[in-house]
Amino acid sequence: MTTNVHDFSVNKPNGEQVPLEEYKGRPMIIVNTATKCGLSGQFKELERLHQDYKEEGLAVLGFPCNQFMNQEPLKDDEMTEACEINFGVTFPLFAKIKVNGEDAHPLYKHLKSAQKGLLSSEIKWNFTKFLVDQDGEVVKRYSPQTAPKKMEEDVQKLLNQ
Template identity: 50%
Template sequence: MSVYDISVKTISGEEQTLAAYKGHVLLIVNTASKCGLTPQYKGLQELYERYQDQGLVVLGFPCNQFAGQEPGSEEEIAQFCDLNYGVTFPLFAKVDVNGPTAHPLYQYLKSQAPEGNGEEIEWNFAKFLVNKQGQVAKRIGARVQPEELTTDIESLLKA
């Protein structure tokens, strides 16, 4: 099994696998609209705009598991992201990232990460970098700002 085999639901409700992103560097982030870290949406969008043409795709997975900080519907989340941060990177339906109801994507990411292997996600805006071959290259904490990832992203894009 690889990251590309995992089925996800888009924010508009369509089922798809991550195979659509084969050959790209992926930055996968669990997001929330009512979190102290929500302004990271701006930095994530800037990374996406800066590196999209070189092969980076940011994937946002809203999550309501941390202090109920993503209470809205998918439609409300999409509107919030568009209106407040001009988000154009792909967003997906809400998921759980921890516990017995954790989405298979997050089970996979946590089990394959070189750092914090198998550990629970600590908060909203935890990040995973996946290389062009679909391997989890790095797990990044929630408080790390998107702009701090440029060196890692650039090296994965060149690889």
């Protein structure tokens, strides 16, 4: 059986486990985040996509990561609050994870194998974004520098399938 995103579970900041099969039938944007990153302005654009398309089914899922120059030093509960206050984030942020290396979260191992990067499959920086279709298949990977608004056309195509 082929593995897809719906086969994984992730943890909320409080430790509660969430099976991603809860998102079956909904396209997702999965992104590794960091509150102290120079690209943190993307939180606002991701939130706008969340607000504009959540009624149509889009789910934006944030996965804080501290593997890139310690740009996510906050604890899970502090980080969620900081994102709400500083960036107006209402989409779900999960417990901090690793996206690279042997200890990378299994979800990220899957994402990277499904959509390799330009030079390798490793995540290069915070705000690498993956677009996942309603069936849990990873359809596209976007670089950290790609503004979330540049994903909007691809999101709309998935929502109109």
